[in-house]
Amino acid sequence: MESQKKLRVFVRSPDLGLPSRSLTLASDLTLRRLKLSFVPQSVLSQTLNLDSLYFSLNGKPLIDSSSLAESGVPGSSTLTLRLRLRGGGGDGGATGAESRDCYLNMYATKKPDKVDPNETRLSKWTTCALSAEPLAPPCVIDRLGNLFNKEPLVEALLHKKLPKEFGHIRGLKDMIPIHLSPIPGAADSETKFQCPITGQEFNGKYGFLAIRGCGHVLSIKALKEVKSSACLVCHKEFLEADKMVVNGSAEEVAVLRERMEEERGRLKERKEKKVGACLSGTKHAIDGILENGKKDGGGKRFKAVDMMPAHATKEVYASIFTSSKKSDFKETFTCRSLPLGRN
Ligand SMILES: [Zn+2]
Structure with a gap:
């Protein structure tokens, strides 16, 4: 068988x-x-x-x-x-x-020439992306979700020493102030911050969102569990577009980048529209003057100051139309009216 x-x-x-x-x-x-x-x-x-x-x-x-x-x-x-x-x-x-x-x-054995991904992950959540110093308030987040201590970032920006990877940070507008909730007595902890609602540690193991506007940083869990369009800390209303993923995945960063570019595009469009409206207004005025000039038989060259409203000083009115006069206003590091946020 x-x-x-x-x-x-x-x-x-x-x-x-x-x-x-x-x-x-x-x-x-x-x-x-x-x-x-x-x-x-x-x-x-x-x-x-x-x-x-x-x-x-x-x-x-x-x-x-x-x-x-x-x-x-x-x-x-x-x-x-x-x-x-x-x-x-x-x-x-x-x-x-x-x-x-x-x-x-x-x-379990560390390879000396390889960076431990856990350490990289942790450092992204506990140190400034630029200076590598431990995060300490005042902190900011850029539009792609990177964390910084404000001071070294502002300084690098002022001295045009920002590395290429942070080239998307063009001005103060691109630094969103954030408030990280400290863990009481967390001297020995791997992180000093937490979600003020769930208590989840700010160490890369949990997802976090920073709310643009009020700057509070909350765990995704907290925002998911409480379906609200108001900040759970300060109760300020926010839009979906105000949620910034902290240290997001490549896909999440791509979404933030797209949003940033879209917003910049919109801003540029608005500016161009404004300038366009201004120019066409001036053009009509010029046409009017030229017409008048023809009538008068004179070939007088148009000057903005000719249309100066009463009580306006010549210099100030002219300065609206010309940028030739250099400002003697000196910009300093501590100066509030930084031209950086202009874009
Ligand atoms: Zn808030």
Whole structure:
């Protein structure tokens, strides 16, 4: 009978580092039973159970519940017991050194030339993106969701020393003041700030939004749970477009960038419209003057001051139309009327 047929197979397990064995097995033995007898109990643990192992024949995975005969295992063949890797795996990429613990140790050991992504993540939430100093009020956020201490950012902007990556920060308008809620007595904590509503720490493990306008920084969770268009701290109303994702993903940053460019485009359009209206107004005036000039028979050159309203001084009125006169007003770092926010 078929079921009594014996097979001689060679079983190896490079993934577990077990000694290879040559076994004579009944062809109706299921692969699961074979696994049970082949793998010593001492190897199994909470993280490594029989389900994390599977047999393969010539690279093809076999089903546990099938017998050797059903799986088409011929005599004198080699079965390989493999470790199923989380997230795919079974791709034959594992080597003899790799028990699960080896994997964990491998990832636990820091590679000196690689930046720990956790550290990068944390530093983005605890330090100024420009100066790398710990975040300390007054803080601002740029229109792409990067966090800064205000002072080094303003200084770099004034001295035109902003690195290219922050080229989108053109003026004070592009720095949104924010209020971070401190964690009381958080000297030893990895972060000093938290969501004032949920208490979630400001360390990159949770999503946060800064509200443009009032500047309060809240966890996404808080804003989701309380469906409100008013700030949960100061109750000031805000629009959807006022929500700025802090240290967002590439996609979220792309959305913020698009919004920034859109707003800049709108502003430019408005300015152009204004200038356009002004120019056409002047043009009519000029036409009027020229008409008059023709009537008078004189070729008089138009000067803005000719249309000066009564009581206006010549210089001031002319200055509306000309930029030739240099202002002797000196801009300084502490000066309130910085021309930076002009755009
Ligand atoms: Zn607020």
